Amino acid sequence: MARYTGPKTKISRIFGEPILGNGKYLSKNSNPPGQHGAMRKRKQLGEYATQLKEKQKAKYTYGVLERQFRNTFEDANRLKGVTGENLIKLLEARLDNTVFRLGIAASRPAARQLVSHKHVTVNGTIVNIPSYRLKPGDIIGLKEKSETNTSLTSQIRGKNPKFSWLDWNETEKKGTFITFPERENVPENIKEQLIVELYSK
Numbered sequence: 001m002a003r004y005t006g007p008k009t010k011i012s013r014i015f016g017e018p019i020l021g022n023g024k025y026l027s028k029n030s031n032p033p034g035q036h037g038a039m040r041k042r043k044q045l046g047e048y049a050t051q052l053k054e055k056q057k058a059k060y061t062y063g064v065l066e067r068q069f070r071n072t073f074e075d076a077n078r079l080k081g082v083t084g085e086n087l088i089k090l091l092e093a094r095l096d097n098t099v100f101r102l103g104i105a106a107s108r109p110a111a112r113q114l115v116s117h118k119h120v121t122v123n124g125t126i127v128n129i130p131s132y133r134l135k136p137g138d139i140i141g142l143k144e145k146s147e148t149n150t151s152l153t154s155q156i157r158g159k160n161p162k163f164s165w166l167d168w169n170e171t172e173k174k175g176t177f178i179t180f181p182e183r184e185n186v187p188e189n190i191k192e193q194l195i196v197e198l199y200s201k
Contacts (some may be wrong), residue, residue, distance in 0.1 A: 003065060009059055016079060020059045025035070049070050051198035058190050062091045068131060073199055084192030088101070089180040091164075094120065094129035098140060102168055102175035103157040110155075119146040134177040141174035 008020035008117065045053065059069050060157035091097065096112040099120055105111035112130040114120055119129060121143050122134070134140070146152050158169035165181040168174075184191075 002058065003063065015057050015060075018103055019057060019189075022060055026111065045111040046200075048198070051194045054191050054194040055198055058091070058188075058195060060096060061188055061190065064091070064094075064131075065114060070199075073195070077199075079090065084196045086197065087192055088183055088188070089192065090133065092181050092186060093177070094130065095127060095132040095134060095140070098175070098177055101163050101166055102140060102159050104140075104142070104155075104175070106155060106157075114152075119143060119152065136177060136179045138177045139174055140177065141172070146175065160194065177193070197200045 006054050011020050012018045071092050076090050077083050079086045096115050099105050099111035100108045115130045118126050118128045120139050165179050166174040
């Protein structure tokens with residue numbers, strides 16, 4: 001399937017939470033999407049459906065396609081430690097996600113576009129691959145020409161203090177990927193163990 005570019009609120013209503021940004025419209029109408037959404041009876045999901053739904057939520061949240069997600073899971077499975085936690089760590093280490101976390105872009109899709117259009121550098125080198133996996137110590141910033149583009153720099157809002165695995169230099173407008181985050185520090189409401197169980201079938 002291609003990357004989803006449709007209405008964000010529709011996806012949020014499927015999962016019942018604002019996983020794709022602003023949830024102000026979700027509070028107005030939290031029914032499932034569709035003509036008969038308000039009258040549809042929610043039946044109890046089975047084990048497989050619950051696991052699949054959690055995987056879909058993670059994919060929509062991070063904007064990752066199925067093959068990329070499966071490859072990331074396999075990489076996480078090869079690492080030492082808990083596979084589910086490793087999966088979240090690797091997803092958080094994606095370049096587009098880190099650009100978003102640093103406050104350089106307002107959303108993950110916007111961050112992905114900045115990276116794809118060659119505005120972002122890693123250790124001084126332009127990287128245009130959104131899925132590029134960062135390593136501890138990598139420095140993320142805008143290329144020299146983009147630093148003078150006021151339409152880009154005006155969008156920079158700086159890092160949220162709760163993201164302790166990242167550092168932001170306000171003067172230089174550069175961020176550092178300090179280390180892979182611990183699971184309890186990542187705010188995303190994803191039950192990664194259900195994803196592990198799904199892929200273990």
